[in-house]
Amino acid sequence: MPVIVCVKRPIPVRMAGPWDGTPERAREIIAFVGNTGPNETPGFIGDGPDGLAQVYDQLHTSWINVPVGSYIARGTEGEHYPIAAGVWARTYDVVGAE
Numbered sequence: 001m002p003v004i005v006c007v008k009r010p011i012p013v014r015m016a017g018p019w020d021g022t023p024e025r026a027r028e029i030i031a032f033v034g035n036t037g038p039n040e041t042p043g044f045i046g047d048g049p050d051g052l053a054q055v056y057d058q059l060h061t062s063w064i065n066v067p068v069g070s071y072i073a074r075g076t077e078g079e080h081y082p083i084a085a086g087v088w089a090r091t092y093d094v095v096g097a098e
Contacts, residue, residue, distance in 0.1 A: 013092070017071035018085060021051030029055075029072055033080045043080060044072070055080045 016032035019025060026046040036043030037056040044066075046053030051068035059079040066072065069085035083092075 011076065012095070014074045014098070015071045015083070015088075015092075018069050018088075019046060019051070019053055019066050019072065019082075021046070021053075021068050023047065026053070032072065032074075036078075036080065055082060057081055 014032075016029045017025070019029065026044065029044045029046065030042045033043035033055060035041060036058055037045075038061075043056040043058075044053065045063075046066065053066040053068075054063040055066050055072055056062075057064050057079050059075075059077055064081060066082040067084065070082040071085070071088050072080055073083050074080055
């Protein structure tokens with residue numbers, strides 16, 4: 001099978017963050033992801049001084065760990081997932097705010 005080279009289409013990605021471990025940012029991210037968790041519960045859990053957090057991935061019906069500094073992205077299917085700060089800095093440019 002030949003190896004092909006592709007370029008992603010430019011699709012706007014809505015994000016919240018970065019996650020900083022604070023209750024204020026947790027409230028902002030919960031408002032962004034909404035009640036997308038199991039049984040229509042909040043799709044983000046984040047609390048405590050150590051910054052532990054998780055976001056619910058609806059496509060794979062699983063919780064994903066969110067390290068401090070990560071952004072929460074909304075995918076093309078409405079799913080949410082973390083993007084590490086370094087990856088975010090290398091691959092995204094901010095083009096607006098809502």
